[in-house]
């Protein structure tokens with residue numbers, strides 16, 4: 001049985017609908033905001049007891065998405081971002097340790113601090129709505145067709161259960177138990193360094209004032225950009241390094257060896273200063289379930305599929321999932337099943353597209369790196385076009401389709 005959700009199209013189109021969200025991170029908070037805006041009654045179940053903002057890594061999003069989130073009230077102007085318009089391609093000059101610039105592309109991004117984004121979204125989820133410190137033990141479908149969320153303090157029934165519980169989602173486990181992450185076979189190291197400890201590195205500081213940078217080396221690449229720090233007006237330099245897993249050395253120490261061997265001296269020094277506690281290492285992998293909604297369940301964010309991070313799209317996808325849910329709920333569907341079907345059509349296709357794009361970018365950026373040192377603007381443009389193979393990516397905004 002599905003519940004009639006009306007055809008009003010306004011903010012009360014879903015009057016009386018109860019939605020339970022599993023997970024209260026970026027996707028969970030964004031989905032809760034979407035469902036509340038559409039008129040539903042929402043409860044978020046987050047297993048973690050503390051604040052999630054210590055995950056202060058950098059992420060980027062398209063400026064157009066940031067503007068849309070501001071205009072529609074998901075985010076406020078108080079959440080700082082660092083907007084930059086240009087991507088600069090770098091490598092180490094042959095035979096030395098200085099920096100060689102290969103090319104510049106127009107590729108605007110809004111750089112964010114993951115923790116500040118989470119805090120901004122969390123601040124828009126009502127206090128009584130967010131239940132934390134209670135892991136969801138299981139989700140199920142009741143005989144009525146409604147969803148059931150079970151936690152240590154009992155069971156609750158909902159018209160829709162949103163699985164926003166990340167990589168190891170119990171909700172996805174219920175919907176698509178056979179889906180397993182496919183390892184890419186390499187690692188991503190990411191970290192942040194306060195800008196004020198980099199004053200003696202004028203090259204990176206000057207370049208990153210108005211741009212973000214991609215540094216190519218044999219067998220991988222690194223990305224550098226400036227993000228807001230935890231205190232208003234403060235700034236961090238965020239980096240991600242992609243490369244093969246080490247043999248012998250621990251992965252944490254290995255990124256310093258990698259940077260020391262392949263980076264221009266100033267950029268290696270940035271990575272060397274990434275302090276313990278401000279670093280993380282992630283095996284790169286991806287997966288995609290066959291369909292991201294199956295009433296009464298619906299998946300969002302990483303629970304709904306993970307792409308290799310070269311697309312810079314995990315949080316972006318979670319936010320777009322939320323905008324899509326709001327549209328689907330407000331869009332005049334006659335039943336929950338119809339609204340979820342619209343969501344699934346749009347978001348499954350986007351997830352598949354991003355997984356394919358991530359694999360292609362990973363292939364070109366890590367698995368089969370070009371001879372960066374031999375490239376200039378024309379070669380970078382041609383290489384970008386070949387890597388995209390006709391696909392869209394905001395990270396290559398200025399690259400034209402073939």
Ligand SMILES: Cc1cc2nc3c(=O)[nH]c(=O)nc-3n(C[C@H](O)[C@H](O)[C@H](O)COP(=O)(O)OP(=O)(O)OC[C@H]3O[C@@H](n4cnc5c(N)ncnc54)[C@H](O)[C@@H]3O)c2cc1C
Pocket residue numbers: 022023024025026027028045046047048052058059060061134135136137164165166167168169170188189190240282300301302303309312313314315316317318
């Ligand atoms: C190297 C790297 C670089 C990246 N760069 C970018 C970028 O530039 N741009 C971008 O958009 N994205 C980027 N991403 C991806 C982005 O960080 C993630 O996609 C995003 O944070 C996922 O958010 P989420 O809410 O879906 O999942 P998570 O943040 O993993 O949240 C899941 C939540 O569910 C909770 N939970 C789990 N199980 C349960 C349970 N049983 N009961 C209750 N709660 C539960 C967890 O505690 C957690 O709070 C990057 C990722 C990596 C690894």
